[in-house]
Amino acid sequence: MLDLAPLWISLRIATIATVVTCFVGIATAHFMHHYRGRGRALLDSIFLARMLLPPTVLGFLLLILLGKNGPLGFLFTNAGISVVFTWYAAVITATVVALPLMYKTTLGAFEQIDSNLQQAARTLGASELTVFRRITLPLALPGLIAGATLAFARALGEFGATLMLAGNIPGRTQTLPMAIYFAVEGGDFREASIWTGVILTVALGGLVSVNRWQPQGRRLAKREEKKEDLTLVSAQENAQETDGPEKLERPDRLRHYASTHRPAHAPTLSVTLTKHLPNFTLDVSFSADEQPL
Numbered sequence: 001m002l003d004l005a006p007l008w009i010s011l012r013i014a015t016i017a018t019v020v021t022c023f024v025g026i027a028t029a030h031f032m033h034h035y036r037g038r039g040r041a042l043l044d045s046i047f048l049a050r051m052l053l054p055p056t057v058l059g060f061l062l063l064i065l066l067g068k069n070g071p072l073g074f075l076f077t078n079a080g081i082s083v084v085f086t087w088y089a090a091v092i093t094a095t096v097v098a099l100p101l102m103y104k105t106t107l108g109a110f111e112q113i114d115s116n117l118q119q120a121a122r123t124l125g126a127s128e129l130t131v132f133r134r135i136t137l138p139l140a141l142p143g144l145i146a147g148a149t150l151a152f153a154r155a156l157g158e159f160g161a162t163l164m165l166a167g168n169i170p171g172r173t174q175t176l177p178m179a180i181y182f183a184v185e186g187g188d189f190r191e192a193s194i195w196t197g198v199i200l201t202v203a204l205g206g207l208v209s210v211n212r213w214q215p216q217g218r219r220l221a222k223r224e225e226k227k228e229d230l231t232l233v234s235a236q237e238n239a240q241e242t243d244g245p246e247k248l249e250r251p252d253r254l255r256h257y258a259s260t261h262r263p264a265h266a267p268t269l270s271v272t273l274t275k276h277l278p279n280f281t282l283d284v285s286f287s288a289d290e291q292p293l
Contacts, residue, residue, distance in 0.1 A: 109143025
């Protein structure tokens with residue numbers, strides 16, 4: 001009977017590593033997106049170097065760092081915590097190898113956002129946290145989901161660094177890639193084929209879902225924008241049916257409505273702003289009446 005422990009261990013480790021990677025990757029990408037000081041290229045290279053290092057080299061460096069005689073391992077040992085050959089050592093290696101994918105994808109998503117939208121929110125009094133939470137994150141959401149999916153797939157398939165730091169302990173640290181490797185080494189090609197099919201199904205299924213969701217998300221966003229625009233136009237046309245001409249352009253409608261609802265003796269200030277941006281045209285028109293003190 002096939003032991004399903006490698007599957008549950010891999011899913012648990014990949015899920016935890018993806019959650020950690022999302023938080024760290026978004027924070028790192030947000031910092032690098034705004035950082036323009038010295039050493040930016042060096043920092044970016046350090047964040048991406050883990051994509052170029054062989055897994056065994058990365059595992060060896062983590063082993064030196066987190067081993068009993070390492071700088072961090074010594075502190076953990078004194079605190080009664082042993083990292084090497086544990087399941088959370090596998091989480092650490094999966095997080096380290098998956099972080100560059102989340103960081104680079106998120107950074108690219110942040111750089112695609114029109115900065116004029118963020119600047120407009122700041123001029124209206126929004127704090128940096130509000131701008132990040134209500135403008136940056138929603139606009140970058142497709143890129144964040146793609147990065148999280150890539151990070152999960154990479155964490156699920158991690159082998160070399162995990163083997164060096166966490167080992168191959170059945171029922172504790174044996175993930176799917178290690179189960180495949182040792183099944184082939186032992187001549188059990190049936191078990192290796194089953195686990196290969198499972199890991200391909202999970203990884204490719206996530207990527208296909210993201211690729212299908214992103215165009216649908218963009219279509220839904222455009223549909224909601226059209227719906228809001230039609231609602232605004234309908235409300236303005238209903239107001240014009242009782243207050244004035246029906247076939248006026250949008251700024252003219254607002255000016256007409258303001259002119260028909262102010263006293264004849266009151267001075268007014270009318271302002272119309274039009275700015276053509278890469279993704280849309282900002283068209284604002286308003287009127288202000290003098291109010292008696």
